[in-house]
Each structure stands twice: as C-alpha cells, then as structure tokens.
Amino acid sequence: MxxxxxxxxxxxxxxxxxxxxxxxxxxxxxxxxxxxxxxxxxxxxxxxxxxxxxxxxxxxxxxSGFTETCLGHADTDHMNRAPKAMADMIKLAVRQIGDDGYDAKLTFEQQEVFRKQVWDWKIRPGKGNFECLRREFSVKDGDAEALVEKINAKCEAEGWTPAYLGATSGSNVVCELGSDAVKGITTNDFILAAKIDETEDILSMVVKAAPKARNWF
Known part of the structure; x- marks a missing residue:
C-alpha cells in the first residue's frame, strides 16, 4: 500500500x-x-x-548466474584502521631492526600478520632459492639506477642487507628482502619493507600504474 x-x-x-x-x-x-x-x-x-x-x-x-563474473578473493580479512597515536606506536615502520629474535625465520601464520602492513610486497621464491618479500618498482625511463642507489642507501642506514636489489630495465627495479642465513623471511625483512615504503625520496620516484578498466557484465 x-x-x-x-x-x-x-x-x-x-x-x-x-x-x-x-x-x-x-x-x-x-x-x-x-x-x-x-x-x-x-x-x-x-x-x-x-x-x-x-x-x-x-x-x-x-x-541468473550472477556469481560467474564476480571478482573476489578467498581472503576477506578486514583490518580496521587504528587511531593514529596507536598506529605510530605499533606499526612496523617505527620498529628498529635488531637481532633479538627479529632475525629468526617466520612461520606462515606470522608472515600473514605482518603482510597486511606491506601490501605492495609479495611473498615469492627469490633469486637465492628461498622465500622472499619481493616488490617491483616502476619509475620514469632512465631513473632505475638512481632508485637502486636510494633503496640501497636506506638498507645500509637501517643495517639490513636485501637478498637482491637491481634494475631489470631503465624503468623497473626489483627488490627482494630475505635472509640467506635462515633461508626465509624474518621480522627484520618486514620492518625494512615498511621503512622503504615510507621513505619519501623513494616514493617520489615511483610511478603508479593507472587502474585497470573492468567490465562488470
């Protein structure tokens, strides 16, 4: 009615x-x-x-078969944004790299906890034949070597060496973080990844890819 x-x-x-x-x-x-x-x-x-x-x-x-063309992911975890004051105390980027357990190999469950703070880094087999945090950076053509130098300087300043760092072309850089000593990923690797992601000199050189067009029919 x-x-x-x-x-x-x-x-x-x-x-x-x-x-x-x-x-x-x-x-x-x-x-x-x-x-x-x-x-x-x-x-x-x-x-x-x-x-x-x-x-x-x-x-x-x-x-109607509405689910046949839907995009999704099995992992539907949601991470609520913490208040800034709390985030500034607990986020990976504010931690210090050390040897008090931070250099031990992480389990899959431990990796999943930290991974949500460094979304641009993927867990992949590295060039050293062990699991690493891997990120590919896109920059303006000809700037790849300059970015390698900036990332390397950041790693040296933090006292942690990447498993691999190099330019794959004039506009692409690959960085892999992992420990050859334990043949895997440590807390220090996640900390360094978070610190790299928040370094303004590095971020200013990265070229973000345009969003991909998707047809929802």
Whole structure:
C-alpha cells in the first residue's frame, strides 16, 4: 500500500494491513529459522525492503548466474584502521631492526600478520632459492639506477642487507628482502619493507600504474 493510499485508508483498513504484513514477516522469520530461504516478493511483502543484509541467495539470483563474473578473493580479512597515536606506536615502520629474535625465520601464520602492513610486497621464491618479500618498482625511463642507489642507501642506514636489489630495465627495479642465513623471511625483512615504503625520496620516484578498466557484465 502506497503512502498516499495509506493516509486515505480508514483506520480499520490500516490496522488490517499492518496485521497482514506482520503475519508475513513472522512467517518469513520462521522459515529462515528453519533453514529455508525466502523469495524477493516475500521480503517486500514482509516490509523488509527487499534487502535484509546477510542472507541466502534467492532462486532467481542463483539462476541468473550472477556469481560467474564476480571478482573476489578467498581472503576477506578486514583490518580496521587504528587511531593514529596507536598506529605510530605499533606499526612496523617505527620498529628498529635488531637481532633479538627479529632475525629468526617466520612461520606462515606470522608472515600473514605482518603482510597486511606491506601490501605492495609479495611473498615469492627469490633469486637465492628461498622465500622472499619481493616488490617491483616502476619509475620514469632512465631513473632505475638512481632508485637502486636510494633503496640501497636506506638498507645500509637501517643495517639490513636485501637478498637482491637491481634494475631489470631503465624503468623497473626489483627488490627482494630475505635472509640467506635462515633461508626465509624474518621480522627484520618486514620492518625494512615498511621503512622503504615510507621513505619519501623513494616514493617520489615511483610511478603508479593507472587502474585497470573492468567490465562488470
């Protein structure tokens, strides 16, 4: 019943319509509680507006094949942004590289905790045949060697040596962080990656790729 029709309807008619809507809504909740899905029409009839948040897909949605062209990822972890004062105390970039356990090889679970702070670095097999943090930097043509020098200077200042650092072309640089001593990734590698990501002299040279066009049909 529309808003105008509702306003013109007698009080008794409004009460009857409200009871009918409440009855349908109770029935819908009962079916959901019993493990049954409800259709789009049932949602509207129940006064739920057609979208009640998390729910099972309706028959029509499943038949439309809407999931066949969706882009997604199995990892749907969300990281809430911490207040700046807290982030300044706990983020990797403010830690100091050291040998008090920071040079031990990390497990997969430990890597996953730190990885969320250095999204541009990928965990890949390195040139030394062990797992590394790897990032490819794109710069203006001819600036690759200059960027290598800046990254190398940052690594020396922090006292941690990259597993590999070099220019693959005039506009591309590859940096791999990992420890040959433990044949893997350490906390120090994640700390150095975070520090490199926040070094303005390095960031100012990086050319960001344009977003890729995607067709959602």
């Amino acid at each position: 529309g808003a105008r029709a509702w306003a013109r309807a007698p009080i008794a008619g409004r009460w009857t319509a409200s009871r009918a809507r409440a009855r349908v809504e109770r029935g819908a909740r009962a079916r959901v509680g019993a493990g049954e899905s409800i259709s789009k029409n049932q949602e509207y009839m129940g006064g739920l507006g057609g979208d009640i948040g998390a729910r099972d897909a309706t028959v029509g949605e499943i038949e």
